[in-house]
Amino acid sequence: MAHTIVATGYGPPTEVLKLVETEPTLPGPGHVIVETKAIGVNPADAKIVRGQMGGDESKLPLPIGFEAAGVIAAVGDGAVTPDGTLGVGDRVIVYRAHGAYTDRLQADLTAVHRIPDDLDFEHAAGLLLVGVTAADTVQTAGVEADDVVVIHGGSGAVGVIAIQLARARGATVIATAGQRNHDHLRALGAIPVAYGDGLLDRVRDVAPGPITSVIDTAGADEAIDTSLELVDNPGKIVSIAAFGRASDGIVLLNGSTPESRRHRAEAVDGLIADAATGALVTEVAKTFPLADAAIALTELETSHPRGKFVLVP
Template sequence: MAISVVAREYGQPDAVLEVTEVTVGDPGPGQVVVDVRAVGTNPIDVKTVQGAVGKDESKLPLPVGFEVSGVVAAVGPEAATADGPISVGDEVVVYRADGGYTDTLLADQSAVHPKPGGLDHEHAAGLLLAGVAAADAVRTAHVGADDVVLIHGGSGAVGVIAIQLARKTGATVIATASPANHDHVAALGAIPVAYGDGLLDRVRAAAPAPVTAVVDTAGTDEAIDASLALLDNPGRIVSIAAFGRASDGVVVVNGSTPQSKEIRATAIPELLADAASGALVTEIAKTFPLTDAATALTELARDHPRGKFILIP
């Protein structure tokens, strides 16, 4: 039996999440069973549990969690990744997982990716959901060496990776963050500016040249309004969160289009390799036992930590 965390109904995590035992079947063709060593948590997990992204009573009790890292415990017929056949004992990252808040996961081979040896399970588990979103936004905005890029939400999980991916292209990066996180943003190579009233003036004052592209991870009207005032071409304002502003010409990416899916799939091995080599830096804010998932998600929603919360089975 596996220990899993599920939502028995939709609501606040501390009220509806429960620890339960589930049976994990043998892997079928193209499937593997993973002994989970670490689980990534994300704001989308909170929204899913709350029902903010939709409610389907038929899915209750609802599995939670989209990314894990672990060791292959069993392999079904013909299970393989792009690197070759999968074997028992392989260290892997699973994204997107279906019900990742568990100590034992049945996963399809399409979601299984080899974990580089230089990357620990905790950092691997918290990398890909934020990483592919950042890569999608940066690449869709066509960021390059000649650009001055404004990144909204520069100290969040997606923003931190977006800064580094944009800097990797040679672009100049300006990033919004609270004053408490300005040193962290600056250490990543970005020019920090505070969000809030006067944002547009502060960006213009900080920018060494006119802003030519925007990556928005915040989704606020303040962020989008400032971006539209800075750029004549809204097609270079790319957001992962401002779904209500597409009518203003803002490009919203969420992994649903063929182009977005292709960018995200291509980014996965690059993100893992860069994280393993140290070229891409991510931060773990705190770890929790898997059985304390309700506490972790409650704190995640309340505190908006700079780094990732990781669950340990």
């Protein structure tokens, strides 16, 4: 039998998420079935479950989850890569997945990416959603060597990758985070600053020169208000979370424009390769059994340990 977490309504994860058992299906044309070994948990999953991204009752019961890693268990008609290299038994990431909170995931082959030997399932499962988002922010902000970039939420799963990508381009990075994460951000080459009252002064105190761009992953008004003081043009502020601040003229990214989609698609192979070699530092904070998806989502919504949360079927 296949085991899948679905939302039976929109509301608190502990009330609406249910584990359902279904007969295993065969892969459709151009699709594969992946037996998942690890599933990435993201804040977006919780927002969807709570109905913050729309509450269409006709979509219920709604499968949840955008990414997973596992082993190809079956291949549908015509599901061959151009070089014919992916097949049953191969270790793969599925991103973007539809309904990844399952132990038997149907995926379009175009969303299936081989996992190098040195990358384990848990790190692979949580890599790509945050990784391609971080790449999109750095690319959209046009970060270059000699830039001084502020990254709000630098200790978050998107933030730590954005820091590393910006540092790899030679930029100076000032990153906001809770105090407990400052040593880690320093190790990644960023200048850590605590968020909270007085943020603007603290950033100015450590900045070696004018701030050239801002990447916001926190979405807090404090982050946007501070950023508007730091740069002369709101178009230099790129946010993935402050969707309520569109009227300030900041750049909002959610992967929906052709350019944003291209940035994200182009980043996939490099992220996987660098995570495998360790050139890109990624962390798994906690694993949970698939059946505890609601607990994982609820914990992710509060102040939580740095790193990805992963479900294990």
